[in-house]
Amino acid sequence: xxxxxxxxLSADELDAWLDATLAPDRARHLDLCTECRERxxxxxxxxxxxxxxxxxxxxxxxxxxxxQHVSLPAPYAVRSIQPARRRLFATRRSVAVAAALAVLLxxxxxxxxxxxxxxxxxxxxxGGWVLAQIGQAGWIAVQGVASNLIEQPWYEAARSLFDSxxxxxxxxxxxxxxxLAGVFALRRxxxxxxxxxxxxxx
Amino acid sequence: MTDxxxxxxxxxxxxxxxxxxxxxxxxxxxxxxxxxxxxxxxFRMVRDRELAEDLSQETFxxxxxxxxxxxxxxxxxxxxxxIANNAAIxxxxxxxxxxxxxxxxxxxxxxxxxxxxxxxxxxxQESPLDTVEAKELGSEIEAAIGRLRPEYRSxxxxxxxxxxxxxxxxxxxxxxxxxxxxxxxxxxxxxxxALAHLKE
Numbered sequence: 496x497x498x499x500x501x502x503x504l505s506a507d508e509l510d511a512w513l514d515a516t517l518a519p520d521r522a523r524h525l526d527l528c529t530e531c532r533e534r535x536x537x538x539x540x541x542x543x544x545x546x547x548x549x550x551x552x553x554x555x556x557x558x559x560x561x562x563q564h565v566s567l568p569a570p571y572a573v574r575s576i577q578p579a580r581r582r583l584f585a586t587r588r589s590v591a592v593a594a595a596l597a598v599l600l601x602x603x604x605x606x607x608x609x610x611x612x613x614x615x616x617x618x619x620x621x622g623g624w625v626l627a628q629i630g631q632a633g634w635i636a637v638q639g640v641a642s643n644l645i646e647q648p649w650y651e652a653a654r655s656l657f658d659s660x661x662x663x664x665x666x667x668x669x670x671x672x673x674x675l676a677g678v679f680a681l682r683r684x685x686x687x688x689x690x691x692x693x694x695x696x697x
Numbered sequence: 698m699t700d701x702x703x704x705x706x707x708x709x710x711x712x713x714x715x716x717x718x719x720x721x722x723x724x725x726x727x728x729x730x731x732x733x734x735x736x737x738x739x740f741r742m743v744r745d746r747e748l749a750e751d752l753s754q755e756t757f758x759x760x761x762x763x764x765x766x767x768x769x770x771x772x773x774x775x776x777x778x779x780i781a782n783n784a785a786i787x788x789x790x791x792x793x794x795x796x797x798x799x800x801x802x803x804x805x806x807x808x809x810x811x812x813x814x815x816x817x818x819x820x821x822q823e824s825p826l827d828t829v830e831a832k833e834l835g836s837e838i839e840a841a842i843g844r845l846r847p848e849y850r851s852x853x854x855x856x857x858x859x860x861x862x863x864x865x866x867x868x869x870x871x872x873x874x875x876x877x878x879x880x881x882x883x884x885x886x887x888x889x890x891a892l893a894h895l896k897e
Contacts, residue, residue, distance in 0.1 A: 551741075553753055
């Protein structure tokens with residue numbers, strides 16, 4: 496320890512000084528202590544020499560020479576099918592199972608087509624009945640929703656909005672603005688990050 | 698994603714992702730980003746341009762063929778520097794065995810051959826730096842770096858030439874952080890002493 500100056504700078508503190516991150520009270524020590532200042536200046540000079548060393552590059556076409564020995568992976572879609580294909584054709588039994596499944600699939604599709612062609616009138620009557628049921632259920636649902644709306648305490652106020660064309664236009668404008676704001680907010684939320692992450696860069 | 702990504706805007710991890718999907722341009726981008734620092738590190742480690750080219754090539758081939766095993770939570774730079782440094786250290790150890798063994802080279806099959814290779818200790822002492830030294834590394838500081846122990850050399854090059862953080866160097870070299878700091882401080886001391894005569 497040097498009286499009045501505080502402790503001499505440690506090696507870690509000298510590193511911090513070189514990186515300009517040394518605490519100000521410790522940096523002041525350098526103004527007072529010739530020994531530490533000389534040491535720090537010598538370190539800085541050496542580091543500057545190291546930083547300014549000649550840039551070295553490999554010979555031209557280095558990348559081509561490397562790429563000659565690199566095997567590129569197949570595109571993902573192909574790669575994801577490959578293991579399944581290998582498993583499928585691994586044994587005779589797996590090939591037989593795959594063939595049986597294929598025959599079953601093709602047979603059921605063909606049977607479905609043949610039955611449809613032979614029973615067009617039946618299909619039409621079933622289709623008509625299903626459509627009528629769906630229409631009736633839809634109409635009941637609309638009536639239910641409408642009656643619920645009319646019973647709401649705010650229904651009269653909302654209805655009055657449509658008393659004049661000006662109010663209708665205003666309501667339409669407000670709705671459009673709310674819709675646009677929603678779309679804009681959604682795009683911001685779903686946008687992919689474009690900035691580089693500092694710790695992940697080279 | 699467009700067909701021609703703006704490479705400069707992509708992080709290493711994003712480029713690796715594209716490489717894993719089989720895009721050759723992504724592989725070439727990784728080489729473009731790291732061929733110089735990897736080659737410079739290896740050249741200064743082994744001090745032989747041709748050998749450094751071979752080791753750089755070996756490093757990239759090993760890394761790119763194993764790109765599926767790269768874990769994106771680590772820096773790509775740490776990964777490739779680790780492979781490069783291991784290649785250099787392996788080579789230096791092999792060379793050390795070949796030239797410094799008191800019993801001669803382990804590859805020597807006859808007593809005469811063993812004696813001949815053992816005599817290389819004397820040759821090495823007469824010429825601390827390898828006699829075949831590339832002109833590019835001819836400056837005093839390059840020579841002083843070449844005389845450092847390989848562990849110190851890796852540390853000082855990664856820290857002050859490649860500008861890597863202490864934590865990353867510890868990860869690259871598989872050393873505790875404190876050891877890395879000690880090696881760098883010692884290496885700087887040795888370099889300062891080696892270059893002291895230039896100031897006089």
